[in-house]
Amino acid sequence: MYFPSYGDFDLKEYVLHGDSNDYDPLLSNAVVKEVEDVIIEYSVGPYRILIVSSDGEYLYLADLVPRPSRDLVGIIDNLSRDLFRFAPEDRDLDDYYIAEVLRNVYRIPEDYVNMATYLVKERLKYGRIQVLLDDPYIEDISISGPGAVWVRHRIVVEKDPLVDMIRTNIVLDAREVLSLQKYIATRSRTYISRSNPVVDVQLPREDGGHRVHLVDPTIAGNRPEITIRKRLEEKISIEWLIEKGSIRSEVAEYLRQIVLSRGSIVIAGPPSSGKTTLLRALLNSYVPPSWKVVIIEDTPEIEIPENSSWVRYTTYELGALHIDQFFLAKAALRSSANRLIVIGETRGAEAQVLAQALNMGMGALTTFHGGSSEEVITRLMSPPINMSKHQIGSIWTIVIMGIGCVNSKGVGRCVERVDEILMDDDIDIHTVYSVEENSPGIMERSIRLRRASRTRNSGNILVKTG
Incomplete structure (x- = not known):
């Protein structure tokens, strides 16, 4: 099968074998033995998305292309922590402002400003699943405890109606899932706890207005659950x-x-x-x-x-x-x-x-x-x-x-x-x-x-x- 080439970045090698020394942890736990076919390829922000068929199942692969250097990753991490220190109290932390800080304070090369801006916002909001929230083809996101995140992908469902959810290469640990649960609840002006273990909320309109179902690990076999049903933005006719x-x-x-x-x-x-x-x-x-x-x-x-x-x-x-x-x-x-x-x-x-x-x-x-x-x-x-x-x-x-x-x-x-x-x-x-x-x-x-x-x-x- 055909794998696109991006400079010195070998996507085939990365998809098939992964690289534990690389910055991006998204693929480190999702080693694919054999890719039989690429169903679709497109971009979401700085991510290159591949829907592939491997070992009889469909997989959703999200990868940053080109991959940022370790120095750039360090700058992104620092800015994500310190951004509020730079911003005036009356200033919204929008894309334009983040990009200006990256250019003028951290001197990021112009070719990497858009990617870095997206990754800063990713860290400030929904972390590794931000790309899934931004992907217009994804209808539902399912997280059940630590492990791979699963999605319902519109194109895959239309191609093969026997398929429901497909596995992604985005892997979360238990701490990340619990932290994401609390963030979602806070953004939706509620809370999740042992005394309030099942929560159904809607994200703010500026975050997409998606419907979210949260289940505390107390009643979910120690596997905290997050189910997101995405709200379609286009006007359906x-x-x-x-x-x-x-x-x-x-x-x-x-x-x-x-x-x-x-x-x-x-x-x-x-x-x-x-x-x-x-x-x-x-x-x-x-x-x-x-x-x-x-x-x-x-x-x-x-x-x-x-x-x-x-x-x-x-x-x-x-x-x-x-x-x-x-x-x-x-x-x-x-x-x-x-x-x-x-x-x-x-x-x-x-x-x-x-x-x-x-x-x-x-x-x-x-x-x-x-x-x-x-x-x-x-x-x-x-x-x-x-x-x-x-x-x-x-x-x-x-x-x-x-x-x-x-x-x-x-x-x-x-x-x-x-x-x-x-x-x-x-x-x-x-x-x-x-x-x-x-x-x-x-x-x-x-x-x-x-x-x-x-x-x-x-x-x-x-x-x-x-």
């Missing part, structure tokens, strides 16, 4: 999903008609199947900014358009005070919203309030964990949600997302099935689309849209059909 092959255009048009008819859509599927991505795309593409929309989330993930009348409620905890989604859903019904309520993820009693909103004529969008419409309905009717059959009947459509769909774009996540929920004497699941059948005609098959059209055409007097 239906057109983008169509281009990726995640949804077909006629299915997108069907969902547009459901949204504009103020119907209700439950987007279900296994973890990391693209539920929230589809939810965001529907809102960004099909919901007018003039609508009064209430969004309820544990942590903010859904974009609110500028100059819109949309509002967002988020859960909140402070000591004994606990504002959950059920409380927020009730508050949403007391607001002036009359078009659409959005619950980022339905898990509990807030589903009862959601059903009440549907009975009031509001539209609704939410996500739910479940592999089929039958499973979704069973869980909604079981504790702790306990929705009745008639409440289930207020749901118009259940969209099932899949993670191993084959289409013209390759293999990846997609809308696998669309079912309408009909209610006469009992619950009826009416399938209007299945990716396996590859049959057109979803609009013609839809009973919900036909009924909505008859309702509008008859002066809001419901005429039952089908």
